[in-house]
Amino acid sequence: MLDEKRLTILTNGAKYDVSCSSSGSDRKFKSGELGNACLSGICHSFTPDGRCVSLLKILMSNDCVYDCAYCVNRRSLCTPRATAFPDEICELVMQFYKRNYIEGLFLSSAVVKSPDYTMELLFETVRKLRVIYRFNGYIHVKGIPFADSLLVERTAFYADRMSFNIELPSEKSLKLLAPQKEKNAIIAPMKMLAAERYGEFRSKKNFLPAGQTSQMIIGASPESDAHILRLTEYMYKNYRLKRIYYSSYIPTNPDNPYLPLNPVPKIREHRLYQADWLLRFYGFTAEEITDNDGNLPLEYDPKSVWALKHADLFPVEINSASFAMLVRVPGIGVRSAMRIVAARKYAKLGFDDLKRMRVALKRAKHFITCGGKFTGTEGESVKDFLIEPQYAANGQISMFDERFSRGQLYAGERPSLYGYSPSPAISALTGEL
């Protein structure tokens, strides 16, 4: 049985990985086996940092041969090291699952000895869990770059989801902060798995039911939000990723001159996620929501920024606007838009009806009319109603105020090492990862 000490070490090594979702797979129950998966995913607990605990997120080992500057498991760091045996992990998963503590396993690992050796350990663990322990719940396995492609594929066969971390948003940063990793070693297996899952030779129907995801650290390197979102868009389009996670950099290495000293404000991460949702569910493109090479404004959400810039398209009439236009109204989400489109077939909708339908009008009312009626505010003062409260307290701020340029907000950050030049979405990957 895994003892408390090693559990502590292996959990601490894994906890900065953001992904903990258990959604996307509807693995059906099998008679006599433990577990199934739920399409929507299930959160089993929430920690005081507000994140959900869905999977047992644990490393196989934190004894890494790599020395990535941003990582808590880097070789040069003096920290306790531990390794678990496959059976220990399996037992813990079965016992936790039975008590309904967790929804499944998220297995990752530092690179022990060599990528192939590590991947084999991961493979052995998930194979045992499925075949010997007969566990039928959710499994997410992290892929190890440079590992043999056959090993990766065979591991994927037992998993619901697999992910290779992009780590940093450009090849340049990767070279600087994670010199032992290479763009191609991360991209190639993703490509292979995507081809396996979606390609024309797809033979296994249930191969990686929950698809692939990836993660990048933001704020450890100088890339702009526009760059990050273009890369994100490219990954969604070309590798059919289910999701990309952003993890704002938490300073763990004060000695490295290339890394910032202060943490990235959480609101930046939040804005990136909002933009990411706009890309995936709202029909926006990265070009629409970002400036050429700028960051997302922190004081407004990206959809409001877009709406303010396109004031000529608003207000829209609730009773006739298309679904695509409705979801572009700040405050109206996909679910509200669906409700509106369905309900207006029965009767003409007014503001009271929208309230009853639980459509949030706080922001939306400035951008819509109901039967020709408008109850919002026009002109510049709309901005006062859309601003993030924490910024409103400081008085009026213009949307692209200089005060919020990186220079001041990220006080204490070292000057960037290399200039950033904007590039179109395609070259985001070919040229700079």
Next chain:
Amino acid sequence: MTIFVTEKTVNGILRALYYSFTEKIIPDDVTDGSNYQPELGARFIKITADGKADETNAARVADALVKYGGASVLTSIKVCLLSCKNNVMLLAFNFAYKTLSARKNVCKNLSDPVVSEFVFTERKVLAERHLMTGFLRFKESENGVIYARYSPDNDVTQLLAQHFLQRFSGLPFIIHDVKRGVIAVSDGFRLKFDRTDLAANFRESENETEFEKLWKKYYKEVNVKERKNEKQQRGYMPLRYRKFMPETYED
């Protein structure tokens, strides 16, 4: 004021509907008679299965409801009746009445007050069921049966037990709603529901404390201290549910 008294089940509602349509009486309230404070001069009509509104006629109403409102309408009514709201029976009755008189599926017509209240009540029950599929905590007993206690706002034990019957296929379990005294018992393959006021005579298995300790340790360590956000935690995991979740206990 006319008040229908019937069972708090889908069949009870169906019988009330049959009675209402044949006698051409629209009730001001529908109740099962428990905890009910009648107004002065209220007229009670008791609808029982041995009267005109019997099982055969209830089945006819059910067929009509499915024909107009779609296959899921009976399930929706069943789920809605599990809500802790005190006017659910009237709500379910009115919704079904609306479907039958409109002769079409009205559940997307959310601008209608009756429909929206019904749909959001149903959704609230399902939302709590979903939360509980995550928050329920089992303990293992000496003989291998796993046992969970909880106290949900709505009566979701039936719905929840179905979920765990699939998940823990072959593993006997007991789910105990301590607020209502309802238990769901599974032998691993079949479900049985019962009422009990007794605390179960429960002896933990040998390893139980050990794994609970490991879980608490894991919960503590996986938290990122630099990003404290207890407000968000409270939003997702309300305090009232934490009573039965060992990881949230202070040491």
